[in-house]
Amino acid sequence: MLKIAFDPIYAHPLPPRHRFPMLKYELIPEQLLHEGTITKDNLFSPDPFDEETILLTHARDYWEQLRDLTLPPKEQRRTGFPLSARLVEREIRIAKGTIDGCHYAFENGIAFNVAGGTHHAGSNWGEGFCLLNDQAIAANYLLKHGLAKSVLIVDLDVHQGNGTAEIFQNEDRVFTFSMHGANNFPYRKEKSDLDVPLKDATVGEEYLGVLYNVLPELIRQQKPDFIFYLSGVDVLESDKLGRLKLTKEDCKARDLFVLEQCKLNNIPVQVSMGGGYSPDIRDIVEAHCNTYRLANDLYF
Template sequence: MLKIAYHPIYKVPLPEGHRFPMEKYELLPKQLIYEGTCDPDNFFEPVYSETFVDLVHTTNYISDLKNLTLDARAARKIGFPLNSALVEREFIIADGTIKACDFALEYGIAMNIAGGTHHAYTNRGEGFCMFNDQAIGARYLQHTNKAKQVLIIDLDVHQGNGTAEIFKDDTSVFTFSMHGEKNYPFKKESSDLDIALPSHTTDDNYLKLLKETLPKLISDVNPDFIFYLSGVDILETDKLGKLSCSILGCKERDRFVLQLCKDLNIPVEVSMGGGYSKDIKKIIEAHANTYRLAQDIFF
């Protein structure tokens, strides 16, 4: 059974006019249930938990978030108004990804409606990210001896700079980021493999490069667990992205990644990442495709 982490707190109210589309976290599960892709039994509710977060993030940084004592400059870099509800949300997202790891080991795949918070570093956050949920998931798997070699496939339009920093000295976690060359973050970190795409890259070039790269990479890394960050901000309509992929191209990207994981029998946890198209319907459709494909390919 496809298991999906979802909690109502994923949609924390933000100030009017804030550019982050919180409403997608409420609309996406409703759409999946409405169309019959999922039913309520597919969803599980993560809880507030601080366990395993300190395997990635420093004690001082965690404390500053919990106590709302982060200095103003550091809070501005995150991009969210710092408040207790948003901090609670981050702990719950991390728990959702941790639990999804266990479901992926059981069923082959599991997903988190939120997550993909790849701009969070060991000691700071930025770009709408406070804790790095997939990094925490990877450390959890290592700590509990449930995985020895992890591959993180980050196909968000923005480079996974925090993820790269966290695992820069850890050969047991391979970080792969394929992103827009001219997109935020403007100062990139060094992933184990970075592919920086020129602005306005379209479906054909995007998919050709991915299909040439990923099978060999998986063969070389030989992971026993994969994290997939399936951001839909590669769309041409995205307000914060500079690539020019279509919804069909984004769907084919997801199909290719998930089919590889299935064919190679490698468990995969999927977190949603970004999506900032002006039309919320395009965001929901692109994200929903990932879940439709997960059901079709794995179940």
């Protein structure tokens, strides 16, 4: 069964300018339930978890400032969110949803988190609506508990996974691959193990051609026993922050290829949704829902 981490706190209430990007966290499961792609049995709600697991990835002083709500105003502005206990709980639950998803992926081949993809959070900073790096936390959890020896993070959000790159810069067991807009946020990039920067207005044919060449070779070279996939839909032409020119069909082809490569090589994969900022929320929800539909058809 396809297992999907979802909790109402994912759509955490925020000031008006922050609310629109959060709507998708409610609408994605609602749409999948409405059309019959999933039932309520597919959804699970993650609990908070221990700070020792967080400290495998994030610096103690940074985590304690989040926990105690003492993060300096300048650092709060960098995250894009006003800090609150509810927001910190949200980030913890998202990370736990990704960890839980790893266990379901070992059982079923794949698992999803409706939220997650918080790849701008570094070891000692939050940035770009990211406070705790869910996939980095989960990767370190797998390594710590001997559940994986080699991890590949496939980050196809339109923005570079700078936090993930920084966290694993000295960790040979985790290979970070980020394919992103060259001129997009973050404007100060970190160094992933493999960065593929794309020029503005890159179209689907070119984008997919690069991915088709790179990913199978990466899997062959790295031989990962677990893959994390960040499937941001801010690569769409309609996205107001994206600068690329992919259609929803291009995005669907991208997701299908990644998932096929995981299944072909018998590598469990955890999928976090990442960004999406098209002005019409229906474009965001439909593009994200396609990823679930593909997974359901391919694996189940």
